[in-house]
Amino acid sequence: xxxxxxxxxxxxxxxxxxxxxxxxxxxxxxxxxxxxxxxxxxxxxxxxxxxxxxxxxxxxxxxxxxxxxxxxxxxxxxxxxxxxxxxxxxxxxxxxxxxxxxxxxxxxxxxxxxxxxxxxxxxxxxxxxxxxxxxxxxxxxxxxxxxxxxxxxxxxxxxxxxxxxxxxxxxxxxxxxxxxxxxxxxxxxxxxxxxxxx
Amino acid sequence: xxxxxxxxxxxxxxxxxxxxxxxxxxxxxxxxxxxxxxxxxxxxxxxxxxxxxxxxxxxxxxxxxxxxxxxxxxxxxxxxxxxxxxxxxxxxxxxxxxxxxxxxxxxxxxxxxxxxxxxxxxxxxxxxxxxxxxxxxxxxxxxxxxxxxxxxxxxxxxxxxxxxxxxxxxxxxxxxxxxxxxxxxxxxxxxxxxxxxxxxxxxxxxxxxxxxxxxxx
Numbered sequence: 236x237x238x239x240x241x242x243x244x245x246x247x248x249x250x251x252x253x254x255x256x257x258x259x260x261x262x263x264x265x266x267x268x269x270x271x272x273x274x275x276x277x278x279x280x281x282x283x284x285x286x287x288x289x290x291x292x293x294x295x296x297x298x299x300x301x302x303x304x305x306x307x308x309x310x311x312x313x314x315x316x317x318x319x320x321x322x323x324x325x326x327x328x329x330x331x332x333x334x335x336x337x338x339x340x341x342x343x344x345x346x347x348x349x350x351x352x353x354x355x356x357x358x359x360x361x362x363x364x365x366x367x368x369x370x371x372x373x374x375x376x377x378x379x380x381x382x383x384x385x386x387x388x389x390x391x392x393x394x395x396x397x398x399x400x401x402x403x404x405x406x407x408x409x410x411x412x413x414x415x416x417x418x419x420x421x422x423x424x425x426x427x428x429x430x431x432x433x
Numbered sequence: 434x435x436x437x438x439x440x441x442x443x444x445x446x447x448x449x450x451x452x453x454x455x456x457x458x459x460x461x462x463x464x465x466x467x468x469x470x471x472x473x474x475x476x477x478x479x480x481x482x483x484x485x486x487x488x489x490x491x492x493x494x495x496x497x498x499x500x501x502x503x504x505x506x507x508x509x510x511x512x513x514x515x516x517x518x519x520x521x522x523x524x525x526x527x528x529x530x531x532x533x534x535x536x537x538x539x540x541x542x543x544x545x546x547x548x549x550x551x552x553x554x555x556x557x558x559x560x561x562x563x564x565x566x567x568x569x570x571x572x573x574x575x576x577x578x579x580x581x582x583x584x585x586x587x588x589x590x591x592x593x594x595x596x597x598x599x600x601x602x603x604x605x606x607x608x609x610x611x612x613x614x615x616x617x618x619x620x621x622x623x624x625x626x627x628x629x630x631x632x633x634x635x636x637x638x639x640x641x642x643x644x645x646x647x648x649x650x
Contacts, residue, residue: 257515264439312453319446413442421452428456433463433470 263411267418270381274422277374281429284366294367297360307350310422311382314343315420318413321396325406333401333409337393339360340416344386351379371430378419378426385419388412437639455481475520509535511603511633512581513541513594515610515618520640524577524608529607530636538574538581539601542567546588560585590623591630594649598631609638 271302284290312392321336347425355372395401401409439445455477463470500512508531514523527538567583574581586593594606608624610616616639618624624637 260441312449315446315449319442322442410442415444417442417445417449420449424452424456428460432460
């Protein structure tokens with residue numbers, strides 16, 4: 236290499252930075268849109284056997300543990316609050332609030348998932364028990380898988396928070412992870428209402 | 434251009450609580466009486482749809498430019514044009530507005546793109562074309578002694594103006610368009626929209642490149 240410095244541009248051109256929605260955030264919203272379609276296909280099966288097939292829900296002699304699911308719902312809705320608190324904290328430069336909020340959210344998510352696994356173990360029917368059993372386990376299981384993914388994201392966010400990676404100026408990682416977690420929460424409210432209550 | 438209903442975690446969080454309220458009321462109604470639950474569902478869904486469509490009619494807040502500490506004899510002019518920046522009237526308008534001042538002129542060339550390409554982030558060609566237009570525009574302004582700098586803006590002109598105002602505290606905006614009937618920007622109400630949205634004097638310059646006639650409004 237000669238002494239002269241050669242300016243060379245590598246990679247794609249600089250992204251157009253607009254004050255519209257951030258590209259990374261938009262990416263998460265588009266991903267969530269595809270997830271809504273996935274859940275929609277499962278709900279189609281659910282409504283098919285209830286509305287078109289006129290099947291009783293749950294069919295005798297099965298029962299759904301509504302109270303346990305309600306407590307689980309309360310836990311997950313509360314975790315949205317702590318998630319939001321953590322983001323608001325880092326926006327104000329409060330790292331302790333961020334760490335506490337993410338830790339609490341993670342713990343509540345784990346509690347939700349463990350409670351659901353216990354529910355599966357004691358519920359008294361299996362995915363092989365009629366279309367009802369298949370749809371119940373598929374819908375709640377699909378949601379549980381999303382909670383697991385959310386927990387993985389939360390674990391990474393929490394580890395980064397404790398290593399001091401986020402600041403009031405740079406906290407996109409918390410923002411995008413939070414959006415995913417709220418989506419998981421909203422989907423559970425829909426699942427809980429349709430599967431356990433209606 | 435359809436707007437994404439959510440832009441941040443805070444909006445997603447609000448959606449969580451609205452969802453809780455929405456389903457909570459439906460469940461409460463359904464527990465009292467099944468048909469009451471259906472009625473609550475219909476009423477709430479109608480309310481949601483009403484607010485969703487009403488949101489589109491709501492005017493965006495007026496955006497004031499970011500104020501920069503500039504000297505008394507300095508004037509900042511923001512010029513937004515697609516391909517019509519070369520007109521004589523536009524150049525004269527810039528000269529008039531900056532007469533007696535040390536002017537700072539920023540030319541914004543929106544990267545005009547199709548909606549489909551915008552949503553799949555395929556804006557390379559649009560930005561390349563905008564860069565070429567911008568280079569030509571700056572060269573023409575330089576020829577007549579107007580020193581200006583330029584940047585490529587968002588594909589939506591109003592958004593491009595808003596972006597530029599946040600970093601360039603313009604005291605005046607000049608929007609250059611084709612004549613009515615041939616101007617996509619006028620059809621979309623860019624000029625009237627800008628007058629409602631931005632708390633800055635706006636001059637509209639019509640440039641008819643076909644007839645070489647120009648008009649200031």
